[in-house]
Amino acid sequence: MQTGDRLTSSVIEDEALRGEYSIMSLAEIKKAVDKLSPEELTKLAAHIARRDKLAWDDELEEDFSPRGKHEKTLKKIDAEIDAGNFTPFP
Secondary structure (H helix, E strand, C coil): CEECCEECHHHHHHHHHHCCCCCCCHHHHHHHHHCCCHHHHHHHHHHHHHHHHHHHHHHHHHHCCCCCCCHHHHHHHHHHHHCCCCCCCC
16 A cells, blocks of 8 residues: 555545555644645645535534434524515625
8 A cells, every 4th residue: 555655546446446455544644744845735635624614514504404403493494575574895
């Protein structure tokens, strides 16, 4: 999995395609991240940000869906709108 002392994205991608993942501890991941080039670190940061955004989107969708934890709040808001107690933003 290593070329010299560096992880290469092509090796990781090849292993991922073959399903050859090994579980790394957080300490091992931190060490591996410290060895990334600035370009690889930028790509990793973008990947993590994208995953975080998608997770947040999923959580919001679940929370505000029927039977979600904010369903009652949405019903109250809808009732206020239906009653005319709503002023749209300018």
